[in-house]
Amino acid sequence: MTAASLSLSDHQRAVLALWSEVNASLSAYYKLVTSFGNAELAWQAKVEAWRQLGIHHTHLTRHEQPEQTRASIDKIQQALIEGRYGLLFADQPDYPAQLLAIYDPPPLLFYRGDKSRLNQAQIAIVGSRKPTAHAQKTTFDMAQYLAQAGYIVTSGLAMGVDKRAHLGALAQVDSEYQGRTIGVMGTGIDVNYPNHHDKLFNQIIDQGGCIISELLPHTLPHKHTFPRRNRLVAGLSLATIVTEATIQSGSLITARLTSEQGKQVFAIPSHIDNSNAEGCHHLIREGATLIYHPQQVLEDVNSQLGYNNDSRAPTHLPKSDNDSSNNNQWPSSQPSNSIDIDRSVGKATGQPPPSNIKSPPSAIVVPEHLTLVYEQLDWHGQDLDALIVTTKLAPPQLIGQLMELELLGVVSVHGGRYLRV
Incomplete structure (x- = not known):
């Protein structure tokens, strides 16, 4: 892709300028676009016209400094040419269609990847x-x-x-x-x-x-x-x-x-x-x-x-x-x-994803002699000392039962703590 193909149109520069000057405020952006008809007219409007709409004073300050806005857009343009990221605008075909259906879709999206x-x-x-x-x-x-x-x-x-x-x-x-x-x-x-x-x-x-x-x-x-x-x-x-x-x-x-x-x-x-x-x-x-x-x-x-x-x-x-x-x-x-x-x-x-999937596996039945230990376990995890206290089992017996539960796949060990899977 050439640098020319990555050049921003006047409309896109206006959208970027407006988005920058309102500091990505969705409410301010859409108020301006709705009031003036499009981003280009909104950006060209005088500060006083923005003030009459009740736009926040920090946005007004940025709007009074268009040279800084242009410099920011130029930096973004250079980043696009260098491939550091990409940019999609809401009126482009690659912009995600499903976002257009929400109440406040962003006017643009920066992206990296596919x-x-x-x-x-x-x-x-x-x-x-x-x-x-x-x-x-x-x-x-x-x-x-x-x-x-x-x-x-x-x-x-x-x-x-x-x-x-x-x-x-x-x-x-x-x-x-x-x-x-x-x-x-x-x-x-x-x-x-x-x-x-x-x-x-x-x-x-x-x-x-x-x-x-x-x-x-x-x-x-x-x-x-x-x-x-x-x-x-x-x-x-x-x-x-x-x-x-x-x-x-x-x-x-x-x-x-x-x-x-x-x-x-x-x-x-x-x-x-x-x-x-x-x-x-x-x-x-x-x-x-x-x-x-x-x-x-x-x-x-x-x-x-x-x-x-x-x-x-x-x-x-x-x-x-x-x-x-x-x-x-x-x-x-x-x-x-x-x-x-x-x-x-x-x-x-398009074509649906194939559903070549088994039904959920049936639950594993915990043997009766392991029920006492299993019922003391939770999803937070307990160390061996705590389980010795709650089960009142001798350490060798407890360790043996925990190993059986691990082999059944219903218990796992993380950082010395035993927890249900």
Whole structure:
């Protein structure tokens, strides 16, 4: 692609200028565009005309310094030419169609990676920044399963559940089907946050995924930028899954926005003593769909899209090099071609993903002689000393029973703590 082909049109420069001068304020941007008819006329308007509309004084100050705005646009233009990131405008065909259906679509999107992912059918997975080990594994396995069924897994690039969702979607057996994930940033496209997620960002891009931001380059993390990011996670996706979340989790914002957009919210239940899952239990009480297997998500989403769900045996099981997810708890679907989005209606079209997936496995029955120990375990984890106190068993006997439970696959050990799987 030549530098000329990356040149911004006058209209695009005006959109960028307006977006920059209102500091990515959606309400101010749309007030100006609606009042003046388009971004070019709004940018050319006098400061006094902006003031009469009630535009914030900091925006007025920036509007009084057009030379600084032009310099910022020139820097963005240079970054586009150098390939540091890309830029999509809402009137371009590559702009994600499903975002045009939300109340306040961003007028532009910065991106890194494969932008074609944005117009493929997506399912969001969100949750706690500090999930339990069980939730981490569940999230990873669910994301891997959905990605191999043909969907893109969308999340917010945060620590915890978001990261596990991205990694699960990237953990494909066949390289042809890698990169089925989109990360929505709460910072500028050139600001990696959290800082130690540099490797994750690069992995998503290198494997064919995509990272996007509506915020201007160099925008640092702020408490207000992440809730607005959540509306894009919800807007891009056909449905949202919450795998584990506290009652105060930002994931519940994403769930609420998903519901307000007329889409389905799924939540995974947990033990009633798991305070990390109170948000999921609240969502289920409020009407979210309870799930315990990703095939249930596929059945509901596919039926909404008019796809059938013929069940066939899987031809292979997923494998992962990830530390805690080498033994996926669910059989995998056969990888399929991605599902595209029809821009005119914002709906998924094309061939449905094959549903060659087994039914959820039947529950493992814990032998009677192991029931005492198993019932003392939870999803938080307990060390050996605590279990000796609660079970009143001699250490050799307790260790032996814990090993039996591990072999049954119902107990795992993390950092010297035993917990249910």
